[in-house]
Amino acid sequence: MKNILVIGATGQIGSELTMELRKHYGGAHVVAGYIPGAAPTGELKESGPSVVVDVTDATTIESAVRNYSIDAIYNMAALLSVVAESKPALAWKIGIDGLWNVLELARAYRCSVFTPSSIGSFGPETPHFMTPQDTTQRPRTMYGVTKVSTELLSDYYFHKYGVDTRSVRFPGIISNVTPPGGGTTDYAVDIYYAAVRGDKFVCPIKEGTLMDMMYMPDALHAAISLMEADSSRLIHRNAFNIASMSFAPETIYASICKQVPGFEMVYNVDSLKQTIADSWPDSMDDACARSEWDWQPSYNLESMTTDMLEKLQKKLLNKATIVSQ
Numbered sequence: 001m002k003n004i005l006v007i008g009a010t011g012q013i014g015s016e017l018t019m020e021l022r023k024h025y026g027g028a029h030v031v032a033g034y035i036p037g038a039a040p041t042g043e044l045k046e047s048g049p050s051v052v053v054d055v056t057d058a059t060t061i062e063s064a065v066r067n068y069s070i071d072a073i074y075n076m077a078a079l080l081s082v083v084a085e086s087k088p089a090l091a092w093k094i095g096i097d098g099l100w101n102v103l104e105l106a107r108a109y110r111c112s113v114f115t116p117s118s119i120g121s122f123g124p125e126t127p128h129f130m131t132p133q134d135t136t137q138r139p140r141t142m143y144g145v146t147k148v149s150t151e152l153l154s155d156y157y158f159h160k161y162g163v164d165t166r167s168v169r170f171p172g173i174i175s176n177v178t179p180p181g182g183g184t185t186d187y188a189v190d191i192y193y194a195a196v197r198g199d200k201f202v203c204p205i206k207e208g209t210l211m212d213m214m215y216m217p218d219a220l221h222a223a224i225s226l227m228e229a230d231s232s233r234l235i236h237r238n239a240f241n242i243a244s245m246s247f248a249p250e251t252i253y254a255s256i257c258k259q260v261p262g263f264e265m266v267y268n269v270d271s272l273k274q275t276i277a278d279s280w281p282d283s284m285d286d287a288c289a290r291s292e293w294d295w296q297p298s299y300n301l302e303s304m305t306t307d308m309l310e311k312l313q314k315k316l317l318n319k320a321t322i323v324s325q
């Protein structure tokens with residue numbers, strides 16, 4: 001059985017990815033790496049080992065890799081797009097210096113590595129409609145610069161040293177478990193919380209702005225199935241376009257209104273978020289992922305909305321009951 005280390009295991013994607021990996025490989029085989037101050041709690045803590053791993057400190061990664069005989073690393077540590085614009089040096093340190101540490105250890109200990117890229121790796125000169133797998137990237141955000149560098153450095157380690165690196169370009173990820181923080185696509189999560197709480201939603205993104213989005217179960221499935229894919233079929237590696245839905249704010253709002261009549265949304269556009277969103281694809285072409293490793297999403301906007309509203313209603317109701325006791 002494979003032993004896996006998840007770096008950034010208490011973050012938005014890392015927390016759910018760790019639990020999903022534990023379902024596949026067994027709790028004892030999946031180590032949750034977290035930074036001091038963000039220790040796992042609840043099920044994440046109880047269901048398997050956890051250890052302090054700071055991606056910027058190679059010694060902490062190395063001791064986890066040695067102590068747990070790690071074969072595969074999911075490197076989920078990153079700052080999201082908006083926060084990276086206010087802390088560019090830190091975004092580089094975590095995203096690239098951190099990746100360097102991971103790749104060097106993967107080379108020494110023969111681990112495979114998954115480090116996600118993003119729709120943020122594209123820029124204003126990228127073809128926006130059905131963005132091809134291989135095309136102009138040239139992002140103008142620090143987040144995008146780190147993501148393109150991630151793709152290039154990961155491919156470099158594969159070609160030069162034979163390190164088994166693989167990656168996908170995640171769209172905005174929507175989940176009801178751990179909220180995102182500091183991303184451009186966060187509005188598509190926040191809108192569901194507002195609907196379930198009965199609040200009016202103030203949308204920071206302009207009407208008509210299309211972006212690729214994906215429900216968390218599909219994102220987890222993508223990461224795990226790519227890492228399990230037959231390497232002889234992979235023509236690309238870092239990183240595959242993956243897509244399941246693309247929508248603008250008014251479309252997700254309409255989908256929620258079908259189930260929450262009377263829900264209100266107004267616009268108060270955030271200029272930084274809007275500039276970033278405008279530079280990203282409207283929709284990506286994921287034909288290479290479909291043909292090279294059989295990628296296929298399960299959720300569309302309607303089925304995601306039904307599931308999000310149901311899960312959040314339960315979650316927020318439970319919280320309210322605990323607070324009132």
Ligand code: AKB
Nearest residue numbers: 080081118183184185
């Ligand atoms: C962000 O908005 O920064 C992220 C992303 C699309 O990579 N969710």
